[in-house]
Amino acid sequence: MFCGKAKEFLSRNRIAFTERDIMKDPAALEELQKLGLMTTPVILVDGEPIVGFDEPKLRLRLKIE
Secondary structure (H helix, E strand, O other), X not given: OHHHHHHXXXXXXXXXXXXXXXXXXXXXXXXXXXXXXXXXXXXXXXXXXXXXXXXXXXXXXXXXX
């Protein structure tokens, strides 16, 4: 549910992103675990994770009004 909202938000604001499905991509799951996280979505902005669909934080970090 929140992954879909995150993708919709990024697309609506014309932010390019790469989707990684941890259910289908073991390397993506391993990367998530290395970050110490076990929840999705995780959005990396300049290498810093934003956990969950946190629109205010995304707007701030991506400089979207």
